[in-house]
Amino acid sequence: QITLKESGPTLVKPTQTLTLTCTFSGFSLSTSGVGVGWIRQPPGKALEWLALIYWNDDKRYSPSLKSRLTITKDTSKNQVVLTMTNMDPVDTATYYCAHFESSILWDWGQGTLVTVSS
Amino acid sequence: QSALTQPASVSGSPGQSITISCTGTSSDVGGYNYVSWYQQHPGKAPKLMIYDVSNRPSGVSNRFSGSKSGNTASLTISGLQAEDEADYYCSSYTSSSTLEVFGGGTKLTVL
Numbered sequence: 001q002i003t004l005k006e007s008g009p010t011l012v013k014p015t016q017t018l019t020l021t022c023t024f025s026g027f028s029l030s031t032s033g034v035g036v037g038w039i040r041q042p043p044g045k046a047l048e049w050l051a052l053i054y055w056n057d058d059k060r061y062s063p064s065l066k067s068r069l070t071i072t073k074d075t076s077k078n079q080v081v082l083t084m085t086n087m088d089p090v091d092t093a094t095y096y097c098a099h100f101e102s103s104i105l106w107d108w109g110q111g112t113l114v115t116v117s118s
Numbered sequence: 119q120s121a122l123t124q125p126a127s128v129s130g131s132p133g134q135s136i137t138i139s140c141t142g143t144s145s146d147v148g149g150y151n152y153v154s155w156y157q158q159h160p161g162k163a164p165k166l167m168i169y170d171v172s173n174r175p176s177g178v179s180n181r182f183s184g185s186k187s188g189n190t191a192s193l194t195i196s197g198l199q200a201e202d203e204a205d206y207y208c209s210s211y212t213s214s215s216t217l218e219v220f221g222g223g224t225k226l227t228v229l
Binding site for chain 2: 037046047048049051052060061062063096102103104105106107108109110111
């Protein structure tokens, strides 16, 4: 059984850096073809891709957010970390991590709501 | 503005069939058979319903089916049930970006 869970702060102030951790089980990020992605969803709005990291440490970022995002992995801990700098109220959203393989988001975490407010 | 275009809403009565469209370009939907559909109930995480245009993951009802014609993919739900009321998102591989792209989502109302 594959599970993923996001953790991190629920409230951040404008201009601060957000750090989110995805802890997963049931698959290995050292297996060829496997990736973990981060997707967010502002309240009442659509899903938006943020970043993706593959088993071989290949990293992909949303072109519009690339300058603010960093994704890393710790294979031994089964964790993927996403950092987003210079947070703004428009970044208020539920942030999801997901198991990714062959262009498919097979399994999702429950999501974590992050509010940006002073 | 999302890269893939979906209708904002669709509705149907229990037992009926509905179809949700997802329109892209030859750089995404039309060029590859890597279209997925996700169901999202309010307050819940999305759930994979269809992958690679028309394949169902284990455990997904066969009332859900997918297809593609040209630059438009479609999700059909037959024998509508109240539990099908949710938001549905399509996603596709794209050659014009480093990441997959989502549609804007479609709210399905079961009347």
